[in-house]
């Protein structure tokens with residue numbers, strides 16, 4: 001199966017899983033995310049906005065979106081889901097937002113095969129080492145996003161809970177080829193692919209932020225900052241950096257960084273120092289029993305000068 005088709009199938013499956021979850025405890029998260037993104041759509045004025053990670057529209061107040069607002073999501077069913085939910089057939093872009101997933105898929109496929117002899121598998125340890133080495137020099141760039149931003153000149157760009165998903169999707173794609181994570185090499189227990197993947201994800205997140213920072217639009221970004229496994233006793237103290245220091249309680253909880261160590265606010269302020277910080281908030285989203293997401297919302301005004 002070709003990489004793009006595999007990605008679309010994978011995202012369609014993830015979306016079905018997301019929508020099938022029990023949403024009993026999602027009320028607070030959904031009202032906050034919709035209010036935040038609604039303010040982002042208002043900031044677009046009369047110009048169309050661009051909504052990245054628009055998905056099935058569960059979190060998007062499409063009624064507030066200016067005419068011509070474009071959705072962006074590589075799940076092939078996302079536009080139709082949005083039509084069903086919001087009665088809106090929006091212009092849509094289905095490209096991979098990282099610009100690098102097709103290459104990642106191709107790389108994994110090639111590393112697992114011997115260069116000679118069709119279909120012959122390379123020994124697993126050699127395939128894993130080769131993949132880790134090649135992955136370390138793979139640097140995704142969101143070319144389609146860059147082009148669309150220049151073409152559309154949107155009134156505002158909203159990133160609707162997709163930035164923290166880039167790594168999850170990349171990992172799922174590698175799992176298709178390598179089997180479930182972790183990809184440990186015995187007997188020494190190293191996991192060189194995970195290390196290289198973490199760098200790939202950090203690069204993909206930074207590249208996306210650089211491209212967004214270079215646009216002329218205000219930016220309204222919402223994303224998972226972290227996933228907290230195994231404890232519901234965590235609460236949030238005052239907004240502090242690094243984000244781990246804002247968490248209180250939940251001693252035994254396991255923390256997973258959804259952005260591979262990238263600090264969105266710091267990165268954007270570095271890339272576009274003239275933008276005014278309009279909002280910076282965090283809250284906890286009880287996604288499932290034993291799984292809390294630390295959600296972060298950052299809004300920056302247009303570049304000045």
Ligand SMILES: C[S@@+](CC[C@H](N)C(=O)[O-])C[C@H]1O[C@@H](n2cnc3c(N)ncnc32)[C@H](O)[C@@H]1O
Pocket residue numbers: 011012015018053054055056057058059060072073074075078094095096097098101160161162165166169
């Ligand atoms: C958590 S969901 C967002 C939910 C959405 N905001 C809503 O209101 O339903 C993340 C979305 O990002 C999309 N996505 C993940 N990785 C992507 C990528 N590399 N390119 C484009 N879309 C991607 C998924 O298909 C999914 O719809």
